[in-house]
Amino acid sequence: MQIEYLNSGLEELNRELAAAFSGACELSAEQMSACRWAVLDMPGAADAPDGVQQELIGRLEAARQAARERGLGQVFGWCMVGAQAAATGQWDHQDDCALSAVTNFLREVVPTPASVLDVAAGTGHCSFPLAADGYNIALFDSAAGFLELAVKDADRQGLADRLDALLCGTFADLPALPDDAYDACLCIGSIFYLPSPHQVEQAVTQLARIASKSIVFDVTSKLGTIRQLGTDDSDFDFSPSAAEEILSTGITPPGKPEHGREVYSCFSAAELRHLVEGAGMKLQQLVGYGSTANETSDILTRLPPQQRTHIDQLLTGDDAALDRAPNLLALCTKAK
Numbered sequence: 654m655q656i657e658y659l660n661s662g663l664e665e666l667n668r669e670l671a672a673a674f675s676g677a678c679e680l681s682a683e684q685m686s687a688c689r690w691a692v693l694d695m696p697g698a699a700d701a702p703d704g705v706q707q708e709l710i711g712r713l714e715a716a717r718q719a720a721r722e723r724g725l726g727q728v729f730g731w732c733m734v735g736a737q738a739a740a741t742g743q744w745d746h747q748d749d750c751a752l753s754a755v756t757n758f759l760r761e762v763v764p765t766p767a768s769v770l771d772v773a774a775g776t777g778h779c780s781f782p783l784a785a786d787g788y789n790i791a792l793f794d795s796a797a798g799f800l801e802l803a804v805k806d807a808d809r810q811g812l813a814d815r816l817d818a819l820l821c822g823t824f825a826d827l828p829a830l831p832d833d834a835y836d837a838c839l840c841i842g843s844i845f846y847l848p849s850p851h852q853v854e855q856a857v858t859q860l861a862r863i864a865s866k867s868i869v870f871d872v873t874s875k876l877g878t879i880r881q882l883g884t885d886d887s888d889f890d891f892s893p894s895a896a897e898e899i900l901s902t903g904i905t906p907p908g909k910p911e912h913g914r915e916v917y918s919c920f921s922a923a924e925l926r927h928l929v930e931g932a933g934m935k936l937q938q939l940v941g942y943g944s945t946a947n948e949t950s951d952i953l954t955r956l957p958p959q960q961r962t963h964i965d966q967l968l969t970g971d972d973a974a975l976d977r978a979p980n981l982l983a984l985c986t987k988a989k
């Protein structure tokens with residue numbers, strides 16, 4: 654099945670990355686990862702690269718520069734991961750994404766026969782169980798390498814007939830898709846990579862337009878993110894100003910350089926309810942999930958009094974149990 658590109662700059666970027674990794678096929682997966690990290694200035698990069706590694710790093714650096722010039726800097730890192738995954742045939746990303754809540758909800762509100770667009774799908778980890786249930790699925794992602802790998806996985810699992818389309822685009826390309834094109838849109842583990850809550854809102858509005866019946870998506874929570882600041886599990890250092898920035902803007906500070914993270918967007922449960930309503934959807938269930946790694950942390954007590962007040966509202970409000978969870982999953986139907 655051919656990949657349909659919704660963005661010509663992304664097509665070029667993914668081709669350049671695929672060529673770079675396939676030109677380095679004698680490297681092990683570990684060496685390829687080290688080259689990726691070198692390009693992102695992360696530890697673990699190859700210290701004394703041999704010729705092939707040096708060449709791969711050079712090609713990836715050129716692709717990164719071109720991606721930035723095309724306005725694709727935000728997706729570059731994931732496109733590299735996808736290209737490496739396609740070159741090696743391996744990607745073992747298996748986040749806890751409350752998958753059973755997603756599939757049970759869609760089975761109830763959008764029973765088969767039905768179509769589902771999996772946005773920022775990766776290799777289809779969240780939608781393949783639906784395909785196995787008889788749903789027709791389409792995968793949308795900015796990393797073409799993941800889409801290629803998904804086709805192979807679908808073949809292996811006997812699900813090729815259920816895979817209707819492979820669309821390569823960024824969230825900014827969603828307006829190219831028609832209204833009510835799918836019964837449901839799914840977007841898991843991804844939308845918070847958008848660098849502002851406003852961009853998340855725009856993306857959710859698009860999902861709501863493209864789906865005729867239901868959307869399901871998750872975000873990172875403000876309090877969950879603050880509670881993890883500075884811990885080994887967090888991409889972000891602790892500081893009261895970082896906590897304040899998250900509380901007031903919903904945007905994290907830049908991540909630790911060694912994790913190669915850009916900023917990401919966070920929401921309180923109340924803000925998420927508001928967002929869903931604004932997109933013309935009805936929130937049927939809001940699920941908090943993810944491990945609360947930081948129960949014993951003293952981070953909240955280290956905040957100055959004024960910030961503690963904001964935090965206390967989240968800790969004690971009606972949504973306290975949800976707000977404490979690292980991630981919030983919104984299960985929505987179209988408002989009539």
Ligand SMILES: C[S@@+](CC[C@H](N)C(=O)[O-])C[C@H]1O[C@@H](n2cnc3c(N)ncnc32)[C@H](O)[C@@H]1O
Pocket residue numbers: 727728731732735746748750772773774775776777778779793794795796799822823824825840841842843846
């Ligand atoms: C953590 S993975 C989640 C994949 C899949 N939904 C899952 O749960 O297994 C994040 C995915 O988001 C995609 N992604 C990140 N930013 C994106 C953007 N701006 N537009 C489209 N896809 C994006 C990445 O390529 C990657 O496949």
